[in-house]
Amino acid sequence: MRAQFVLTEIGVGLWRNLSITISVIIVTAVSLFFLGSGLLFQRQVNELRSLLYDEVQVSVFLCGAESTAISCADGEVTQEQRDAIVAELTDGEVAPLIEEFTYESKEQAYERFLVQFEGSPITENLTADQLPESYRIQLVDPEQSATVASRFEGQLGVESVDDQRELFVGLFRFLNGATAFAWFFAGIMLIAATLLVATTIRLAAFNRRREIGIMRLVGASKFFIQLPFMLEGIFAATIGAVLASGFLVGFTRVFVQDYVGGRFNIGGLVGTGDALLVVPVLLLVGILLAGVSSLITLERYLRV
Amino acid sequence: MIRFDNVTKVYKAKQRAALDNVTVNIDRGEFVFLVGASGSGKSSFLRLCLKEEKANSGTVHVAGRDLAKLASWKVPRFRRQMGVVFQDFRLLPNKSAGENIAFALQVIGKPKHVIDRTVPEVLQLVGLDGKADRRPDELSGGEQQRVAIARAFVNRPAILLADEPTGNLDPTTSVGIMKLLDRINKTGTTVVMATHDDEMVDQMRKRVIQLEEGVIIRDQARGVYGAAT
Numbered sequence: 001m002r003a004q005f006v007l008t009e010i011g012v013g014l015w016r017n018l019s020i021t022i023s024v025i026i027v028t029a030v031s032l033f034f035l036g037s038g039l040l041f042q043r044q045v046n047e048l049r050s051l052l053y054d055e056v057q058v059s060v061f062l063c064g065a066e067s068t069a070i071s072c073a074d075g076e077v078t079q080e081q082r083d084a085i086v087a088e089l090t091d092g093e094v095a096p097l098i099e100e101f102t103y104e105s106k107e108q109a110y111e112r113f114l115v116q117f118e119g120s121p122i123t124e125n126l127t128a129d130q131l132p133e134s135y136r137i138q139l140v141d142p143e144q145s146a147t148v149a150s151r152f153e154g155q156l157g158v159e160s161v162d163d164q165r166e167l168f169v170g171l172f173r174f175l176n177g178a179t180a181f182a183w184f185f186a187g188i189m190l191i192a193a194t195l196l197v198a199t200t201i202r203l204a205a206f207n208r209r210r211e212i213g214i215m216r217l218v219g220a221s222k223f224f225i226q227l228p229f230m231l232e233g234i235f236a237a238t239i240g241a242v243l244a245s246g247f248l249v250g251f252t253r254v255f256v257q258d259y260v261g262g263r264f265n266i267g268g269l270v271g272t273g274d275a276l277l278v279v280p281v282l283l284l285v286g287i288l289l290a291g292v293s294s295l296i297t298l299e300r301y302l303r304v
Numbered sequence: 305m306i307r308f309d310n311v312t313k314v315y316k317a318k319q320r321a322a323l324d325n326v327t328v329n330i331d332r333g334e335f336v337f338l339v340g341a342s343g344s345g346k347s348s349f350l351r352l353c354l355k356e357e358k359a360n361s362g363t364v365h366v367a368g369r370d371l372a373k374l375a376s377w378k379v380p381r382f383r384r385q386m387g388v389v390f391q392d393f394r395l396l397p398n399k400s401a402g403e404n405i406a407f408a409l410q411v412i413g414k415p416k417h418v419i420d421r422t423v424p425e426v427l428q429l430v431g432l433d434g435k436a437d438r439r440p441d442e443l444s445g446g447e448q449q450r451v452a453i454a455r456a457f458v459n460r461p462a463i464l465l466a467d468e469p470t471g472n473l474d475p476t477t478s479v480g481i482m483k484l485l486d487r488i489n490k491t492g493t494t495v496v497m498a499t500h501d502d503e504m505v506d507q508m509r510k511r512v513i514q515l516e517e518g519v520i521i522r523d524q525a526r527g528v529y530g531a532a533t
Contacts, residue, residue, distance in 0.1 A: 005410045210396060211407075217354075218459070219383035220411035 002224075009228040010235065013204050020200050021236050027196050028240025028289070029247070031189030032282045036248040038182035039278050044270045045175045051268045052168050053142035059162040060085065060152045061132040064106075067159045074156065077133070081157025085135060094151045097144045101137040109133065132159060190289065193240075197233045197293040204229055205302050212302065226298045233290040241286030245279040305463060305494045306330040306353055311362035313348050313518075322348040324518035325362070330496065332462075335489045337505050338498040339529055340515035346498035349515070350465045353496070354386060355379050367462050384412060387456030387464040387493075391471035393448045395440040401451045402427065402436030408455045422458060430454040430484055446477035450484065457488055464488060466497040470504065478504060502529030 014021050062082070063072035088094065089101050104112075110128035117123050139145055142165055149163040205212065215225050252275040261269050306329070313323040323345045330336055338346045351357045352364050355371045364371045367385050374382060395404050402423050409419045427436055430450040440448050449469060456464055466485065470478035482504055489495045499505060505512060505528060512527030513520060 002413050210394065214394060214396070214407065214455075215411045216380075217383065217388050218408040218412060218455070219380040219386075221380045222377065224411060224413065 006224075006228055006231070010231050013208065013228060013232045014235065016207055017200060017204055020196075020203060021232075024193070024196050024200050024233070024236040025240045025243065027189065027193045028237045028286055029243040031186060031193045032241050032244035032286055033247050034182060034186035034189050035285060036244060036275070036278045036282050037251075038179060038186050039281065040248070040252065040270050040274060041175075041179045041182050043274055045172070045179055047268050047270070048175070049168075049172060053165070056139065056142040056145060056164045056168070058137040058139065058145050058148050058152075058164070060135040060137065061159045061162065062134060063157050063159045064129075064132050067132075069159045071154050071156050072159050077157040081155075085152065085155070085157070088151065089135065089137070092151075094148050097140055097148055099138040099140045101135050104134045104136055106131050106133050190285075193237070194289055194293045197237060197290050198297040200236070201229050201233055201294050201297045202301050204232060205298075226294075226302060229298060229302070230291065230294040233294040234287055237286040237290030238283065241283045244286075245275075245282050248278060248282070249275045251275075305332045305334070305367060306496065307363075307365040308349075308352075309363045309365075311352065311359045311364055313345075313352060313357060314360050321360075321518045323352070323359075323515075326515075326518070326520055327362075328513060328520060328523065330494060332494055333489070333492055335486065335495045335508075335510045336497070337508070337510055337512045337527070337529075338496060338515065339500070339502075339505060339512055343517075344515040345518040346515055347467060348518075350388075350467055350496070350498060353463070353465060354383065354388065380412075384459055385462045387453075387459065387461035389449070389452050389456050389464065389466040389469045391468040393440070393445075393452045393472075395448055395451055395455075397440050400437045400439050401432060401443065401447075401454075404440070404451055405455045405458050408458055412459075426454045426458045429457070429487075431480075444477070445473050446480055449473060449477075449481055453481070453484060453488070457493070461493060463494045463496070466495065466499075468499055469497065470499065470501050475503065482508065505529040 062077040062085075063069065063075070065076045067076075089098060106128045109131040110126070113126065113131060114123055137148060139148060145163045145165040149161045152158050153161045212225060249272055252270060253272050256269055257271055308326050308328045311323055311326045312321050314321045326345075326349070338349060340346055348357065352359055352371070353366050355366075355374060358372065367382070369382065395401075396407065399407060405423050405426060406419050409422065414422075424436065427433060430453055432447060432450050432454065435443065435447065438447075440451070443451065449472075453464075453469070464485070469485070470481050473481060478501060485495055485497065486508070509526045509528075512522065512524050512529070514522035514524075514527075
């Protein structure tokens with residue numbers, strides 16, 4: 001009896017306020033979609049970062065016979081200069097930052113080059129002597145690459161230092177900006193959703209002030225009076241969250257996986273699995289948002 | 305049943321007290337008319353009985369409880385011992401007479417079989433046999449007030465408060481409502497009725513408490529409406 005009565009009340013309430021119920025659903029769906037996108041984007045950025053940073057190397061190229069850098073004024077790198085670099089890598093200031101390093105001779109560089117540019121005409125005129133020998137350094141923490149790189153820049157016998165991380169800095173600055181943007185929008189839309197739920201409940205309470213007045217007089221409990229309103233808000237927000245989840249999963253599948261993944265052939269993209277992980281978060285946030293907003297509104301406008 | 309001890313009620317916006325140091329006692333089973341001009345404090349008296357308002361000073365005891373000490377979560381249960389009737393009936397226009405009465409039972413969680421049994425009983429009691437399916441707009445004013453009384457009485461309250469129940473009704477219809485309230489009173493329910501209806505009060509010869517500017521100026525066992533003026 002009770003449950004059936006409460007459910008009827010909810011149905012009547014939602015139907016009477018159909019237009020505003022729909023707007024609650026839409027605003028909740030959009031705000032939660034932004035929230036979900038923010039979460040997925042964050043995940044994508046983290047994934048990409050670990051993927052790319054794993055590859056990050058600092059390469060110290062040594063002077064060849066024809067190098068023109070100032071630090072190569074003495075001509076081709078000498079064994080003493082090589083020893084100095086190795087000593088620095090193993091026992092020097094930057095040694096704790098280095099995970100491992102390998103020496104790559106001109107011949108090894110040449111072989112790698114041939115593999116990398118297999119079939120290209122550029123390989124035909126190239127000799128091993130034209131390529132520089134180098135130390136390839138893997139770092140404990142890729143974020144520290146600039147410290148290591150600057151240590152070797154300008155050292156005698158070093159022609160140039162290549163810090164791969166610098167390539168990614170711009171990319172990550174952009175991605176972080178985009179994530180912040182998604183969060184910002186999600187925040188604003190969530191505020192809008194919360195206020196809209198509050199307004200809806202006020203309106204619903206106003207529409208049913210006669211019933212509420214009678215319920216109070218005949219001694220209906222506070223819980224019983226407020227429950228239908230709260231459930232109405234939660235019901236609408238849950239539908240919004242379900243829609244947002246659907247959009248998000250669809251978006252990940254169609255846009256990220258099929259379109260971006262198919263077109264640019266890059267790995268490490270977020271998939272529907274990641275999107276499904278976000279779904280419970282969206283549902284929870286939606287329900288909490290509506291529940292808390294209802295509670296506060298009911299405390300303020302529906303005293304029993 | 306209802307006891308006010310030195311009760312004063314002042315509303316924030318008003319300078320004068322709505323009730324000024326009122327002390328009165330109403331016993332179980334009494335029928336009391338509360339008379340006085342508009343703004344004399346009749347409605348405040350009823351609202352204090354329901355714990356719709358809190359007294360600024362003094363104590364209000366209703367049905368054996370000190371209302372100042374009644375926790376707010378216990379108020380709904382307390383109100384189930386009270387029935388209230390208003391001048392404007394306050395029926396739900398989209399529900400039939402029977403549904404209006406059933407609503408009062410549904411919202412306090414009464415099971416369906418109890419409701420199905422009780423509603424026809426109470427409709428018969430108020431003389432609305434066979435009109436359970438009529439909506440308020442298909443009923444006369446007197447019949448609507450009978451539905452409202454049925455709704456107030458359906459829980460067999462210990463106390464029935466009526467705020468100008470005949471205020472919107474013609475004299476003939478009012479007599480019927482009065483007789484109904486009298487009958488309810490005879491079942492043991494304490495009835496407190498605020499009214500302007502002097503003829504009614506004069507006819508009934510019940511206890512009359514007269515308020516003027518928040519002060520009791522007369523409390524007469526078998527009174528008439530205008531004796532003190």
